[in-house]
Amino acid sequence: MVGFDRGQTLAQRFRAHAGERTHLYGYLLRGMADDLEAGGPVGEVVRGYERAPTGAVIQLRLLAGIFRLVLTGRAPTLLPYYACLGGTASPETAWAVARPVVADHVGELRRALAIAPQTNEVGRSVALLVGLFDLTAATGTRRVRLLELGASAGLNQLIERFRVSGEGWTWGPPESPVQLRDAVLGPLTALGAGRAPVTPGPAVEIVAARGCDLEPVDATSAEGRLRLTSFVWPFDVHRHERLAGALALAARHPPQVDRASAATWLGAQLTTGPDPDTLTVVWHSITQLYWPASEIDAVAATLSAYGQEHRVAVVGMEYPPEGGRQEEPEVRTTLWTGTGAPPRNRLLGTAHDHGIPVRMAGSGPAG
Structure with a gap:
């Protein structure tokens, strides 16, 4: 499992979690890290969460918030990238498509950060x-x-x-x-x-x-x-x-x-x-x-x-x-x-x- 340094910035945590992975979330996490450092919409979403504990895995909360937009039909441009929904698009270009989605849903994605990751494997x-x-x-x-x-x-x-x-x-x-x-x-x-x-x-x-x-x-x-x-x-x-x-x-x-x-x-x-x-x-x-x-x-x-x-x-x-x-x-x-x-x-x-x-x-x- 990925380990995080308590002294890392959120952008550094995003990159550490992504590593060199070439799946969808690897590309999205690296793109979000770059956007955060550049003062883009990701920064608006995570404002106030910069010192969140590493165990809060803010990156997973944000990814899940974006996924919920896709699942509820409010981010149709991202649908081709989600394999579980039949998407087959290559993930390399996913962040360029996801960035305007984040910009259009800053408020909802901020609220998504309050929802702790929870699965039922x-x-x-x-x-x-x-x-x-x-x-x-x-x-x-x-x-x-x-x-x-x-x-x-x-x-x-x-x-x-x-x-x-x-x-x-x-x-x-x-x-x-x-x-x-x-x-x-x-x-x-x-x-x-x-x-x-x-x-x-x-x-x-x-x-x-x-x-x-x-x-x-x-x-x-x-x-x-x-x-x-x-x-x-x-x-x-x-x-x-x-x-x-x-x-x-x-x-x-x-x-x-x-x-x-x-x-x-x-x-x-x-x-x-x-x-x-x-x-x-x-x-x-x-x-x-x-x-x-x-x-x-x-x-x-x-x-x-x-x-x-x-x-x-x-x-x-x-x-x-x-x-x-x-x-x-x-x-x-x-x-x-x-x-x-x-x-x-x-x-x-x-x-x-x-x-x-x-x-x-x-x-x-x-x-």
């Missing part, structure tokens, strides 16, 4: 599925109550409605609008703590699912759909296909996401236990990176205390704390038996930032 649900395979194989329990932390719009809660395939297996309804092909590299035989090899199928049943987020997105609203779409880079066509399919499912099966912090919400959810034949699974993906240390500790303490007397599990897809975003996210499960014994912790593999593929531990590098 559907591909990360593959890590959840692999974790559920491991936990159900280890416990013999097929029924799952799913609690998602940092859920965004909660689209990963719809995993039962996605079609997923790995090496020699498929899972989920064949007719699903979300097709996650070649999503797992390596065999699933290591799952389940020494039990029989896992055979993917309808055995995992999610009987209840709910999540929380500090800023939940309503995937059933036009505004929510627009927001999620605008933060997915337009040339990542496969990601847009997955998101569009998940949004179509969400319109018929709305995910449940509460506005709350992870630790507070989780403690409240765990006050009501599931049926004895149902396993509570807490799920989170690429979210702890943004939590303060106190929140991470509070969630861990809540789970540890609850797990001493109740069965509960976690599936996590997070960057290793010692490596940060320079390494691939790890897919791990943790299982408390409720007997006072230490939890079972397992590293199942690693995943791409967007979830696909999940590479099972011991499967070797991708070919």
